[in-house]
Amino acid sequence: GQNIDQPTEMTATEGAIVQINCTYQxxxxxxxxxxxxHAGEAPxxxxxxxxxxxEEKGRFSSFLSRSKGYSYLxxxxxxxxxxxxxxxxxxxxYKLSFGAGTTVTVRA
Amino acid sequence: xxxxxxxxTHLIKTRGQHVTLRCSPISGHKSVSWYQQVLGQGPxxxxxxxxxxxxxxxxxxxxxxxxxxxxxxxxxxxxxxxLGDSALYLCASSLPQGxxxxxxxxxxxxxxx
Numbered sequence: 001g002q003n004i005d006q007p008t009e010m011t012a013t014e015g016a017i018v019q020i021n022c023t024y025q026x027x028x029x030x031x032x033x034x035x036x037x038h039a040g041e042a043p044x045x046x047x048x049x050x051x052x053x054x055e056e057k058g059r060f061s062s063f064l065s066r067s068k069g070y071s072y073l074x075x076x077x078x079x080x081x082x083x084x085x086x087x088x089x090x091x092x093x094y095k096l097s098f099g100a101g102t103t104v105t106v107r108a
Numbered sequence: 109x110x111x112x113x114x115x116x117t118h119l120i121k122t123r124g125q126h127v128t129l130r131c132s133p134i135s136g137h138k139s140v141s142w143y144q145q146v147l148g149q150g151p152x153x154x155x156x157x158x159x160x161x162x163x164x165x166x167x168x169x170x171x172x173x174x175x176x177x178x179x180x181x182x183x184x185x186x187x188x189x190x191l192g193d194s195a196l197y198l199c200a201s202s203l204p205q206g207x208x209x210x211x212x213x214x215x216x217x218x219x220x221x
Contacts, residue, residue, distance in 0.1 A: 004150075033209070042198060042212040043151070087150050094139070094163055096200075096210060098150030 002026045004099040006088050011105045012078055020073045020102045022088030033096065034062050034073045035087040043087055046073065078106045110135070112201050112213035120219045121189050129184040129216045133201030139163075140182040141210065142174060143198040151198055157182055186218075194220045 003025040012018040024032070031050035035043035049055055049064035049071060061074040075082055085101040113132045121127050133140050139158045143151035153166035157176035171187045180201075186193055196217050200210040 035212075040196075040217070042214045045209050045211065048209060089150070094141070094156050094158075095153050095166070096141075096143075096151070097153065100148070100150050 002090065002092070002097040004088055004090060004097055006086075006099040006102045008100070009103045009105070011107060014078055014080060014106055014108050016078050018075045018078060018104060020075070020086050020088075020104070022071045022073070022099055024069050024071070024088070024090050024099075026090045026092055026097060028092035029066065030091040030093060032062075032064055032071050033089040033091065034060075034071075035089060037085045037087055037101065039085075046086075075104070080106050080108065082106050112199055112211050114197075114199050114213035114216050116216060117214065118217045118219075120221060122221055123189055123191060125189050126185065126187050127189060127218060129186075129197050129199075129218070130181065131184070131199030131201075131213060132181045133199075134211055137201035137203060137211075138180050139202045140176055140180065141200045141202070142182070142184045143200065143212075144168075145196040145198055145215070147195075154184070189220045191220050194218060 006022045034046040037043040047062035054063045059076045064071045083106045085103050087101045088099040089096045115130045141156040142154040145151040154168050155174045156163045160176045174184045176182045196215045198215045199213045202210045
């Protein structure tokens with residue numbers, strides 16, 4: 001089975017940093033994705049990790065530790081438009097298994 | 109270059125009815141996956157098709173079926189609709205390995221009344 005856990009909600013102030021953790025236990029692993037989803041819209045790709053370590057892409061960074069079954073998404077210099085749900089998803093062969101999502105609210 | 113397109117965007121159906129949802133993948137993508145997202149949850153895998161063959165199926169009843177056409181577009185069919193089928197249905201296209209990323213369409217919001 002697949003078990004992917006992430007916090008339900010997080011709140012942060014504009015300009016601050018927020019770290020969203022994701023832990024997973026899955027029967028197979030071909031990589032881990034982070035997606036951003038605004039209410040009522042499609043998930044949009046943020047990052048992909050398949051090897052251990054940190055991947056940096058502008059204000060967003062993602063980290064993976066395969067031995068610990070752990071990843072995090074780091075959002076820096078938060079902007080109001082970053083208020084959204086952030087989904088952690090594990091790829092197993094051809095299938096993505098998603099966590100329930102973390103709703104991030106950015107306050108002025 | 110067009111992304112993944114889905115139609116219709118919104119749909120209201122009555123319990124017991126049948127629905128067909130459509131998806132056109134990104135040009136060059138031969139793999140199409142369908143996901144169901146209930147409000148407040150992450151997307152759940154329904155099907156993946158590659159080269160017109162079903163590659164995998166999630167834990168959904170036989171009321172759910174799909175197919176892929178020679179141009180790689182796809183249809184998701186749901187029979188005997190239940191209130192619990194109300195959800196956002198997402199289509200994603202990808203290259204075969206998947207590791208290059210899945211691009212999602214904007215989805216079809218299905219409401220069953």
